[in-house]
């Protein structure tokens with residue numbers, strides 16, 4: 355059994371599907387062909403990736419598009435051995451360009467149902483606040499999710515981290531928790547350990563997405579170990595966004611040795627060179643992770659899931 359707990363559904367949008375949806379929706383793309391699009395998948399930091407990630411979303415317009423996107427991910431996740439998938443979506447990335455929230459939610463919910471039926475994957479959705487957009491917008495969109503009775507299990511926090519601390523979003527997370535939703539947050543990817551403390555203490559985050567910069571703060575590591583707060587780590591993403599120098603130097607083994615409850619995830623697999631099975635294979639081949647360590651990671655993913 356394996357759970358994937360940190361994957362952005364919009365980050366599973368493969369180049370081939372970008373072109374197919376562009377044709378279906380008569381969207382003109384600024385790339386002549388797949389090769390030209392793929393040549394852009396070279397990133398220097400989180401922002402350089404986010405620019406392409408948001409630009410490519412212009413092809414997602416209808417509920418059917420969101421269903422096709424999420425079904426393709428769930429089919430591939432099943433092949434990777436994933437039995438439970440808790441995926442993020444970015445409501446504001448779609449509402450801000452005029453796509454009705456109901457189309458997004460209905461399309462994704464349809465894929466969740468199909469994923470269980472057709473691929474045997476138990477999937478659930480986490481709506482993510484886009485932290486570099488206005489705070490009031492996050493609150494309005496969250497209200498709309500509630501009015502739509504969107505079948506979400508939690509609220510997350512993602513996008514450009516530095517300069518957008520968790521403290522900005524205390525109110526919307528308090529509302530989410532009062533509604534019985536789970537709280538998770540990206541913190542300590544590019545941002546400092548202080549953002550991880552804020553995610554825990556101000557947002558009530560039950561899991562930290564990434565969190566690898568926590569290692570810079572021994573008191574924080576002690577807290578994460580004591581409370582066994584899961585960290586959803588994404589090694590291929592960290593390399594491609596230059597958060598770490600190379601996979602060989604990734605701190606994952608140190609994190610396991612420290613007693614942190616670490617899980618391994620793909621983040622944005624269409625952009626970072628692999629799904630969760632590819633990630634496990636790379637960790638084995640290039641970082642020398644043992645069978646026992648990989649079994650621990652799989653066990654941790656189930657323990658950390660909300661299923």
Ligand SMILES: Nc1ncnc2[nH]cnc12
Pocket residue numbers: 362365400407512513514540543591621622
């Ligand atoms: N790695 C990442 N960090 C922050 N926001 C994201 N949105 C999609 N991928 C992300």
Ligand SMILES: [Zn+2]
Pocket residue numbers: 360361362512540563621
């Ligand atoms: Zn992420």
